[in-house]
Amino acid sequence: MYHELPVDAYTSWEWYHREQDRIFSRLWRYAGFAEDISEPGQYVSVQAGANNILIVMGRDHRLRAFHNICRHRGTQLLRATGKAQRAVTCPYHDWTYDLEGCLIAVPNAEREYPSGIDKSQLGLKAASVDIWRGMLFVHPDPPGRSPSLAEWFGAVDPHLGPVQPAELTEIPAQRTSMEVKANWKIIVENYVDVYHLSHLHSATLDMYDHAKAEYGWHGSHYAFWEPLVAMDGDRHDNGGRGGSGDHGVWVPMLFPGIGFATSDSEWSTYIITPLAPDLTRVESRTKRVSKSTWNSLWSEWPSTRGRSEGQKAKVGRKEAEGRDDPLASGNFVAEDNYVCEQQQKSMTSPFFEVGPAAQGESPVVNHQRVVLSFLK
Numbered sequence: 001m002y003h004e005l006p007v008d009a010y011t012s013w014e015w016y017h018r019e020q021d022r023i024f025s026r027l028w029r030y031a032g033f034a035e036d037i038s039e040p041g042q043y044v045s046v047q048a049g050a051n052n053i054l055i056v057m058g059r060d061h062r063l064r065a066f067h068n069i070c071r072h073r074g075t076q077l078l079r080a081t082g083k084a085q086r087a088v089t090c091p092y093h094d095w096t097y098d099l100e101g102c103l104i105a106v107p108n109a110e111r112e113y114p115s116g117i118d119k120s121q122l123g124l125k126a127a128s129v130d131i132w133r134g135m136l137f138v139h140p141d142p143p144g145r146s147p148s149l150a151e152w153f154g155a156v157d158p159h160l161g162p163v164q165p166a167e168l169t170e171i172p173a174q175r176t177s178m179e180v181k182a183n184w185k186i187i188v189e190n191y192v193d194v195y196h197l198s199h200l201h202s203a204t205l206d207m208y209d210h211a212k213a214e215y216g217w218h219g220s221h222y223a224f225w226e227p228l229v230a231m232d233g234d235r236h237d238n239g240g241r242g243g244s245g246d247h248g249v250w251v252p253m254l255f256p257g258i259g260f261a262t263s264d265s266e267w268s269t270y271i272i273t274p275l276a277p278d279l280t281r282v283e284s285r286t287k288r289v290s291k292s293t294w295n296s297l298w299s300e301w302p303s304t305r306g307r308s309e310g311q312k313a314k315v316g317r318k319e320a321e322g323r324d325d326p327l328a329s330g331n332f333v334a335e336d337n338y339v340c341e342q343q344q345k346s347m348t349s350p351f352f353e354v355g356p357a358a359q360g361e362s363p364v365v366n367h368q369r370v371v372l373s374f375l376k
């Protein structure tokens with residue numbers, strides 16, 4: 001099996017712009033958890049490829065999405081997240097829109113537009129917002145013209161484990177955002193690479209039985225599940241929870257760059273956003289069952305203990321290159337980021353050439369095919 005993308009796909013601005021145009025600007029994009037917007041006026045804005053899209057709750061408690069672009073001269077109206085009072089005012093010339101996107105005020109309209117201005121034609125451009133599994137997604141097309149979100153994720157939905165994120169509570173301390181010096185596809189490819197699990201993470205993810213991993217593609221989306229290594233004292237037949245199959249981890253990667261990691265008690269998101277050919281932002285949030293449920297799971301299922309971060313590392317302290325050597329960190333995310341950045345760096349060498357793909361790398365090659373299918 002051979003890789004299907006040229007080096008250029010990971011290093012050139014031309015590929016970057018094509019992907020922004022054909023993939024990130026045209027598909028449903030994750031925008032947060034549903035509870036991020038829970039009262040009128042509350043909003044979230046998200047960059048989805050070339051489009052900056054805001055979601056705001058109206059006075060009727062309905063969510064609406066708009067292109068975050070003032071209809072006067074295009075200034076971005078709202079930044080990040082927050083609460084607009086009863087209207088959205090552009091910082092440039094104070095044009096003001098209501099929460100339903102209608103232009104309601106143009107300052108000094110008689111003086112500045114002596115022949116009149118038709119406000120009814122200058123409302124915010126509608127985009128789409130929908131909720132799936134307790135998460136917000138946006139699409140640049142207006143409602144009615146955007147494809148169905150439920151259909152887009154429909155085939156992969158049954159393969160994402162039993163947890164509904166809406167039933168869990170966020171752990172704010174586990175919210176992270178990092179920039180990785182690698183192309184977004186390298187990060188996705190590493191995420192779906194089954195081969196590396198027992199090698200790069202030989203010491204950090206050894207609580208999972210990688211040999212029993214089940215994985216595959218459902219349309220453009222990837223699903224992965226693996227069980228915990230059976231430990232003495234586990235009672236996998238107990239509790240009517242559907243057997244040991246429930247006590248593993250689901251690590252799907254939805255297209256484009258929407259990763260989750262979920263067990264029977266947690267739901268984490270890993271949102272991968274390209275910033276440049278060789279730079280990517282990875283944002284993560286984690287939700288967990290309530291403390292009391294967590295405590296009972298903890299005692300009921302000793303194997304869940306294995307899921308807390310191990311102290312072991314790939315490289316011992318003695319061989320470590322300095323105090324910050326990611327391979328000596330005992331942290332699998334640091335290990336992943338390290339190899340992604342190293343791979344990206346090697347791609348600038350004229351001697352770089354990729355070898356044949358292993359069986360456990362078949363998802364890597366398949367992701368390349370999915371990318372190509374959107375660029376045709």
Ligand code: FES
Nearest residue numbers: 070072073090093
């Ligand atoms: S650009 Fe928004 S009011 Fe002028």
Ligand SMILES: [Fe+2]
Nearest residue numbers: 190196201336
């Ligand atoms: Fe990894």
